[in-house]
Amino acid sequence: MAASNREYLDPLFLSKLANLELVARCAVEGFFSGLHPSPFQGFSVEYSDHREYHAGDEVKFIDWKVYGRTDRLCIKRFHQETNTTVYVLLDVSRSMSFAGGSTRKIDYACYLAAALSYLMLKQGDSAGLMLFAEKVVSQVPAASRRTHIHAILQALDRQTTAGRTNLAAVLHTVAETTKRRGLVVLISDLLDDEGDIFRGLAHLKFIKHDVIVFHVMDRQELNLEYEGLVQFEDLETGDKFRTFPQSIRAGYQQRVGDFLDNVKKTLGKSGIDYCLLETSEPLDRAFIAYLLKRRRLM
């Protein structure tokens, strides 16, 4: 990917663009213009084979050219043109407003959701959006129209972070309310009970949804690089904890590492794609993860 295009995927660059549509367009176009003979392009109606006509078949599917040549009534068969319905679940709990550096987690997640939605609609998929914290806060139903992106972007623009994360309940709700099997893209910091999260995701898998989890984390959350005496205040619960971060850094990194390993391992066993994203990282890894998943689905 050319360096000039790569900047369109950089969250720092994207944060300077006030317009989410522009963000999505820049990110996706930047991604694709950097790719060479793309393995992801094009889904069209393709011929498969012919079979003999049976009574009850629709007449409109008879291949009259074959009949003219062979005097046999044959039905032309095609690969079914399949559109995937993608449900983007975006975590808007208070913890997503954390910013260790210049980019908040929620902003990064919004760029990601917007860019993925744009990409999905461009690929011909139906895209829907759910914003959730303790429960589903707002919802944009899935549709495949190109103009549907405006509804999604509007919802993203209006979002505000509030409430605590209750991911398990939301996942169960999604599993119960989605009518059509599709791809569920979860964008969250997964700050909830691990068991609940796994159970919610297992529910989605149970009803044949494909699931990608984009785990958005800040660099400070991963490494705890603060110095001096610091009073940490929990964004969701308001709890306070005063310590010298340098004295607990090693233990913290160990525990966070264990947590991430556990999540990755458990989700991998369940056939759920997991992608850990740091807010200072470009968005292309997320696109590649999505498109690979998309290809496997087709």
Add this chain to the structure above:
Amino acid sequence: MSFLGWTFLFGAAAVIGPIVAHMLAKPRFRRVPFTMLQFLRTGRHESHSRRNLRDLLVLLLRCAIIVLIAVLFARPVLKVEAAPQPHKRLHYLALDDSASMAYRDGRSSLFERMIETATDHIRRAPDAVFGVCGLASGRSAQGLSRGQALAEIQRLAVVPKCVRPADFSRLLKQAASPGDTVSAVVLSDFTPGALAEFERTREPAAVDSLSHEIIAPASPVSNAAVVEARAVDVVEGKLEIDVVVANCGQTSQHRRLVAKCEDLRPVPADVTVSSGERRVLRVRMDLGPRARGATRPCLPVELSLEPPDGLAADDTYRLAVCIPQTASTKVLVVYRRDEAFLFETAIEALAGQGAAGGLRLRKAREDRLRAEDLTWADVVVFSSLPADVSCPTTLLQSCLARGGRLIFFATEPGNPQMMERLMRENLIPAVPQKWTQGVVCPEPQPGGGTEFGEQTAKSLANYRFDKIALKGHWLCRASPQAQCVWRLSGGAGFVYAQTQNSGSSVLVNTSIDDSLGLLAKSGAWVAFCRFLVGEGDRIHQYGFRVEERPVLNVPEAMRGAGRAFVDVENCDGGKARAAVNGMRMVLPAPQSTGWMRTLGESSLYAGINLPEGETDLRRPSAEAVADAMKRAFVADPRSKRAIAQAGPPTQSKPLWRAFAWAVLLLLLIEPAITNRLKR
């Protein structure tokens, strides 16, 4: 453990500072919103308690450093039991080897008799450890056998100093251990001076037994001395010296006083003084060509009484006299109006102040100034800056070349053309440029003007010179060579000076007529004129006593050289260095009588004479001597026994070196430990 300077232990109270700081200090933290508190919480209690412990350890370390430093300053010593030593019998002799012991009566001197007495004493004394101390020289030896003590007293000699009983007392205190038996013998002539020294003893020395013996001449004392001399004036080419001759003996003296000085003709004067009488004689020495400005201004004058008497050392008094190069200073006052009377009054007052030859005054109006006036004058005073362009600058140049002085009062602005000319020819140190109104006073002390008299400056301070309010001042442009030697309170220059050849020129920023009038009306006016005219007409004289540090005035030629040290020759011919401090030169303290002189082209002399008390040989009464001995010594064996029974003998072992190492070590490791703990 005890402390030599225990008051420093109060310094340990400084630990309160870090302790209070520790107690008051609240940890300063910053608030950070965060998300993953569940991952932080593990080990919270451990971190908090360890942090407190670490802070406490750092505090303790710092407090320990402060306490150790306080203890170090208090100089701790450890009292350890000394190894028991066998009790000794000590026998100490204090022998008077002061100058008065050189008195010779018939065949032998008092000192020789004292040595004989001391020898007998040592021979007759029971077996003991001997100690010998010269009361004037301070020479001492202890732990001697009988033979060694006899040899030691033969090494003593008379020194031209007074007795110092404190040296003997100190020796006794150091030598004696508790339990020792100490007997002391004092042999002296016990002159009034020596008795006074014994009576002045602050801490008497404890002895078990004390005896003293007065070494006195057999016949009545015959001694007269020159005890004081002072040069008064130079009149008609003759140096007048007042000499004080005292009869310090018991017989009437008919003596001849002879004043000698290098190649000058000796001047004799007969004198008769009865016992106890002091007479002042005025001796007039014809200076010859030196009266008219000598190349060597310092004269070593010896005033001797002939024929010699019992004590020859006090028959001669040495006085160095520095005569000004000019017998009288000729002052020409150049005036424009009628302000000359201001200077006339001051110069006349100065002339009457006992200066050698005094000052001679001549006045001339500026427009009627004659060449012969300028040729005549040593000091030319311009009461205001010259307005006449025809002022003969060549004659002013020649006045400076002769070593003269030009003094300008800036009462009125001079002719600009003339000012530029004077400045160009280096005749004036500064030129007034802009008049500034406003009350200003001279600063209390002159600045870097080494050329001007410190004494006069001090006397000016007595007249509250710095309180004289002038009505304004000129802002002056000084020439590059000029020096501002005195400033006004506003920072502007008050007196500027510069040297040209061997002469000098001075500008006084008196600003306007009123200011000059205010200055002249003040009591400081005469002293200020003395300051301006210089010290050229003052006689300096240098007569000192043994062990008194001679201080000489540095000659002008030497001042210019900017030397910090001057090589000098001592009375005994040895070489030493004298420190030059501005206008003063401090010579090393002499140890014998004679002449000290600076080495160089024109030597300065300092006469070194006997200490004042050593010439008085009046015989003391036995009661007075006994009283003096009681003051200097405590002959009470019980007090010593009490000390002996108080406890085992102890020895003090200094500990401050160990404490210093401990402090140094703690200071070195403190940052490392603090960093380690706070990590």
